[in-house]
Amino acid sequence: MKQQYKYISIIVLCLLGTSxxxxxxxxxxxxxxxxxxxxxxxxxxxxxxxxxxxxLRDLGLFSFWVFSEMRSDxxxxxxxxxxxxxxxxxFVDEFLVISTNTLIQDFWQQSYVGIAxxxxxxxxxxxxxxxxxSRNQSVGEVxxxxxxxxFNLVRQFGGVPLRLATVGSxxxxxxxxxxxxxxxxAQIIADLTDAAAKLPATYGAADKGRVTSGxxxxxxxEVYLTRKSYAEALTALRKxxxxxxxxxxxxxxxxxxxxxxESIFEIxxxxxxxxxxxxxxxxxxxxxxxxxxxxDPGTNLSFSSGWNTPTSDIIAxxxxxxxxxAVSLSEGFTQAGTFIPVPYITKYNQGFVQPxxxxxxxxxxxxxxxxxxxxECLNEQGFAAGGEAFNLLNEVRRRAGLLPKTAGNxxxxxxxxxxxxFRNAIAQERKIELAFxxxxxxxxxxxxxxxxxxxxxxxxEIAKAPAQFxxxxxxxxxxxxxxxxxxxxxxxxxxxxxxx
Numbered sequence: 438m439k440q441q442y443k444y445i446s447i448i449v450l451c452l453l454g455t456s457x458x459x460x461x462x463x464x465x466x467x468x469x470x471x472x473x474x475x476x477x478x479x480x481x482x483x484x485x486x487x488x489x490x491x492x493l494r495d496l497g498l499f500s501f502w503v504f505s506e507m508r509s510d511x512x513x514x515x516x517x518x519x520x521x522x523x524x525x526x527x528f529v530d531e532f533l534v535i536s537t538n539t540l541i542q543d544f545w546q547q548s549y550v551g552i553a554x555x556x557x558x559x560x561x562x563x564x565x566x567x568x569x570x571s572r573n574q575s576v577g578e579v580x581x582x583x584x585x586x587x588f589n590l591v592r593q594f595g596g597v598p599l600r601l602a603t604v605g606s607x608x609x610x611x612x613x614x615x616x617x618x619x620x621x622x623a624q625i626i627a628d629l630t631d632a633a634a635k636l637p638a639t640y641g642a643a644d645k646g647r648v649t650s651g652x653x654x655x656x657x658x659e660v661y662l663t664r665k666s667y668a669e670a671l672t673a674l675r676k677x678x679x680x681x682x683x684x685x686x687x688x689x690x691x692x693x694x695x696x697x698x699e700s701i702f703e704i705x706x707x708x709x710x711x712x713x714x715x716x717x718x719x720x721x722x723x724x725x726x727x728x729x730x731x732x733d734p735g736t737n738l739s740f741s742s743g744w745n746t747p748t749s750d751i752i753a754x755x756x757x758x759x760x761x762x763a764v765s766l767s768e769g770f771t772q773a774g775t776f777i778p779v780p781y782i783t784k785y786n787q788g789f790v791q792p793x794x795x796x797x798x799x800x801x802x803x804x805x806x807x808x809x810x811x812x813e814c815l816n817e818q819g820f821a822a823g824g825e826a827f828n829l830l831n832e833v834r835r836r837a838g839l840l841p842k843t844a845g846n847x848x849x850x851x852x853x854x855x856x857x858x859f860r861n862a863i864a865q866e867r868k869i870e871l872a873f874x875x876x877x878x879x880x881x882x883x884x885x886x887x888x889x890x891x892x893x894x895x896x897x898e899i900a901k902a903p904a905q906f907x908x909x910x911x912x913x914x915x916x917x918x919x920x921x922x923x924x925x926x927x928x929x930x931x932x933x934x935x936x937x
Contacts, residue, residue: 476561479571485558486575489582490647490705492551497704497799498715500544501875502745503529504593504920509877510750510894511868515723515743515779516905523740531910532891536921536934544593545923548586552600555579555586560603577635581648584628585656585801591621592663592879595919595935599624612930615922622664629657638679645696646705646798651677655701655802662810663883671814677701680804682836687764689803690784692796701802708789708796715795717785721745723777729770730781735792745873747780749901750894754868756850760838765872782873800874805833809870813863820856827853830862833870860884888913 475481506512507530514527528534534541558579562572590597598612599621616624633653640647654676661670681698688694696703706715722730724743731738747766755762769778785797808829815826822844831841842862846852853862867880881887895911916936926932 476557476565479565479567482558482562482565482567482575483571485554485561486578489551489554489558489579492547492554492586493582493704494706494713496544496547496551498717499720500540500547501589501799502873503540504544505875505878506745506873508532509881510748510890511872511877512745512751512782513748513898515746516902517724517740517743520724520740526744531906532895532913532917533907533909534920536924536927538921538923541920542923542925545590545926548590549600551586552583553604555583556601556603559583573635574637577632577650577653578648580628580632581636581653581656584625584632584653584660587621587625587628588656588660591618591625592882593920594922596621598930598932612932614930615932622660625660626657629653629660633657633673633676646703648702651679652702652802655807658807658810659802662814663879665817665883667814667817671811671818674807674811674814677804677807680807682805682808682832684836686761686836689800690764690787690797692787692798695798699804700800701804701807703801704799706796706798708791708794711791711794714790714793715785715797715799716793717782717797717799718787718789718795719793721782721785723770723779723781725777725779726770726781727772729772730767730786731789733789733792736789743779745782747782747873748894748898750897751868751872752780754865756839758838759869760836761869761872765869784873803871803874805870806867806876808833809863809867813860816856816859816863820859822854826859830859830866833866837870882918887918888915 476485502512503526507514507526513530517523525534525538525540528538529540558575562575567575587597587599596615596618598614599616600612601624604610630653632648633650636648636650636653638650640649654673658670658674658677661667661673680701683689683694683697683699689697689699692708695705705713707713708715718731719733719736719738719742721744722738722742723746724738724740726738726742728734728736752766752768763783765782765784766780767783768780769776770781771777785795785799787795787797790796812826812829815821815824827841827843834841840848840851842851842853844852844854853859864880864884864886868877871877878887881890891913892911895913899906899910919935921937922932922934927934
């Protein structure tokens with residue numbers, strides 16, 4: 438079987454499986470098949486769609502949280518003095534990342550592998566005999582996935598190459614260069630709009646976890662919100678129906694409640710299979726916590742642990758009595774009767790199936806996210822003391838056990854009497870409600886607060902242990918809001934670099 442490199446059309450069909458009786462979530466990956474002769478039946482298309490989902494698993498295990506949580510004021514890293522071999526990760530957090538950083542290359546490459554898998558389906562579905570319903574679903578699914586990949590890429594890198602067709606030979610591998618950010622966003626909007634019209638609102642139990650019309654409209658709403666097109670964002674977000682908040686915040690993240698009534702899109706993991714399992718609690722546990730945090734005597738922690746560590750900033754952001762804090766993080770662990778004050782994320786600490794393997798999905802979009810975005814859109818169209826925007830904000834707060842925020846409240850901490858005050862309230866609520874779900878960095882950038890917030894955050898981090906940080910750490914400028922284009926792409930594809 439011919440191995441092909443990243444610019445060649447890659448059909449590595451690591452299947453979740455739809456062509457047999459096992460459910461969508463229970464299929465192990467299969468060996469890859471490549472070549473133009475592969476696409477012959479409807480089953481091949483369905484397998485191609487399933488293969489497209491696999492890229493999300495790979496990105497979700499690492500790149501997504503490294504570049505969207507650790508670049509924010511939500512998380513940092515536990516400094517590991519004896520093990521200095523993971524500085525590339527630290528550089529991301531410290532805003533010292535450069536174009537040769539392998540983590541940037543991995544993020545870029547895995548994203549384009551996912552896009553290539555989507556393009557393979559879109560480039561071959563028209564010659565396969567299948568029902569309109571099946572065709573629409575297959576096309577809709579991969580268009581959502583392709584749009585989501587491009588949405589992440591454009592927010593992290595700015596304009597990127599738009600690869601929209603199957604690549605059949607090395608001669609076709611080169612791109613047309615970097616498209617403008619506007620062109621990338623136009624393609625994202627086109628894909629999501631078409632997908633929303635093609636996809637069903639729900640699936641049967643065997644297909645739970647696939648993207649739906651609600652997923653397409655939720656991402657579309659965030660795209661428009663990012664573009665500050667509030668009317669269009671509100672229209673898309675109001676089409677996200679059929680979802681509701683769970684009564685308990687803690688229950689959202691329990692493996693028994695995967696794809697629940699609040700879940701709009703989550704990355705699917707299966708703990709019983711080493712190729713499909715997640716491992717977040719091991720990566721996020723303090724590296725010196727032994728088995729205390731994971732309760733897994735069969736897995737030793739090392740330099741791969743101690744990442745995505747909650748900062749003092751987010752710990753201090755919780756209001757007294759907020760039930761989400763204990764669900765989301767712990768401020769340390771107790772070892773031999775002594776409390777060790779090293780914070781860690783608890784949201785994904787839900788036990789293990791096999792040593793080193795967990796059954797925890799990763800949420801991408803929840804209905805609480807959509808509710809807060811609708812409230813934000815309403816406020817941007819005009820502040821109103823009371824009304825729907827306040828109702829949505831306070832519904833999220835009530836579940837957390839908190840008092841409502843109102844205009845003219847006698848409690849200054851709960852008083853929201855201006856449009857700017859409501860903006861601040863939404864930003865605060867999103868920071869806490871969606872903590873460690875990869876939203877914070879994108880929220881900071883789209884609201885224009887990233888430079889000020891991150892410079893202030895950096896000063897606080899450096900003050901704790903100045904000797905641990907290289908010169909230039911946390912010097913955040915507007916140029917640093919975008920990642921550098923990987924040097925390999927600059928060389929091979931003749932792309933222009935972002936301003937440094």
